[in-house]
Amino acid sequence: MNRSPHALELERVTLELAGRTILRDVSFSIEPGEFVGVLGPNGAGKTTLMRAILGLVPTAGGSLRVGGTPVARGNASIGYMPQIRSALSGRRVRGYDFVAMAADGHRWGLPHASAATRHEVDRVLELVGAAQLARRPLSELSGGERQRLLLAQCLLGGPKLLLLDEPLISLDPNHQRGVVELVRRVQRELGITVLFSAHELNPLLNALDRVLYLGNGVAALGTVDEVITKPVLSRLYGSPIDVMRVNGRIFVMSGDVEVEKHDHEHEDEDGNGHSHGGGHHHGHGHAHPHDSGHSHDV
Numbered sequence: 001m002n003r004s005p006h007a008l009e010l011e012r013v014t015l016e017l018a019g020r021t022i023l024r025d026v027s028f029s030i031e032p033g034e035f036v037g038v039l040g041p042n043g044a045g046k047t048t049l050m051r052a053i054l055g056l057v058p059t060a061g062g063s064l065r066v067g068g069t070p071v072a073r074g075n076a077s078i079g080y081m082p083q084i085r086s087a088l089s090g091r092r093v094r095g096y097d098f099v100a101m102a103a104d105g106h107r108w109g110l111p112h113a114s115a116a117t118r119h120e121v122d123r124v125l126e127l128v129g130a131a132q133l134a135r136r137p138l139s140e141l142s143g144g145e146r147q148r149l150l151l152a153q154c155l156l157g158g159p160k161l162l163l164l165d166e167p168l169i170s171l172d173p174n175h176q177r178g179v180v181e182l183v184r185r186v187q188r189e190l191g192i193t194v195l196f197s198a199h200e201l202n203p204l205l206n207a208l209d210r211v212l213y214l215g216n217g218v219a220a221l222g223t224v225d226e227v228i229t230k231p232v233l234s235r236l237y238g239s240p241i242d243v244m245r246v247n248g249r250i251f252v253m254s255g256d257v258e259v260e261k262h263d264h265e266h267e268d269e270d271g272n273g274h275s276h277g278g279g280h281h282h283g284h285g286h287a288h289p290h291d292s293g294h295s296h297d298v
């Protein structure tokens with residue numbers, strides 16, 4: 001009775017979009033304070049799952065609870081970093097004001113921010129070590145630095161669960177490591193639960209408690225050793241998969257192709273890549289090598 005509720009609990013959940021089943025009869029639970037890496041091929045349903053947790057995609061069946069409570073839109077205990085982060089790189093707005101806009105119900109212009117808002121913005125900037133960075137305009141920050149401010153935004157209001165959708169997209173390995181370490185540190189400091197989706201397992205290996213791997217409408221949740229195996233992944237990919245371990249790194253292979261790697265390599269630096277808006281997913285981004293960064297649409 002007095003057991004603390006799961007941070008997240010899915011019981012026989014089915015998610016459908018436009019008549020297609022994305023997840024079918026999926027059950028698992030995640031405990032408070034866990035860092036869970038969410039993996040799976042393009043279109044597996046990582047984003048859809050996060051949106052369902054936020055109450056933005058209705059469940060077609062089953063029950064979905066956050067902190068013991070059925071999902072509802074506008075749940076203040078969840079912080080969300082969407083996968084599509086368009087147009088940030090072109091904006092002259094100062095980092096501080098960018099974070100403050102989210103704190104203040106998107107009211108523009110900091111002169112109107114209340115003392116409480118400023119205090120909250122200072123708090124989250126401090127948490128992610130971006131107090132200095134935030135003095136500069138977004139357009140003058142690196143992708144990794146902007147990511148830091150996006151994380152600060154997610155932490156406004158003190159959420160218990162963070163949903164971070166592909167925070168590593170388009171960052172170089174150094175910045176990837178920095179973002180993972182930052183999220184891990186903040187997560188431990190605050191004792192919050194994190195779902196962190198990614199296309200590659202390796203950058204997350206040192207941070208993860210468990211992996212949630214989606215594919216083929218189903219999900220596998222467990223430790224890396226439990227989930228990143230030939231039989232489990234072959235079931236999730238619906239084709240024979242090999243798992244190779246080299247120097248502490250793990251490679252998920254289909255034949256001689258590394259399956260995880262190729263998915264999102266060419267998304268542009270804001271993460272508004274080509275696999276969204278109409279569901280045209282393609283595994284290899286090389287059809288659009290140089291159109292990144294200039295046509296900010298949203």
Ligand SMILES: Nc1ncnc2c1ncn2[C@@H]1O[C@H](COP(=O)(O)OP(=O)(O)OP(=O)(O)O)[C@@H](O)[C@H]1O
Nearest residue numbers: 017018022041042043044045046047048049275279
């Ligand atoms: N609004 C929508 N209407 C209909 N189908 C959608 C919609 N959004 C996504 N889909 C489809 O649902 C499936 C799951 O998409 P989702 O974005 O959740 O996958 P994902 O695992 O996040 O993929 P990625 O790795 O590309 O981000 C895809 O086949 C996609 O085409």
Ligand SMILES: [Mg+2]
Nearest residue numbers: 046047048083
């Ligand atoms: Mg996605």
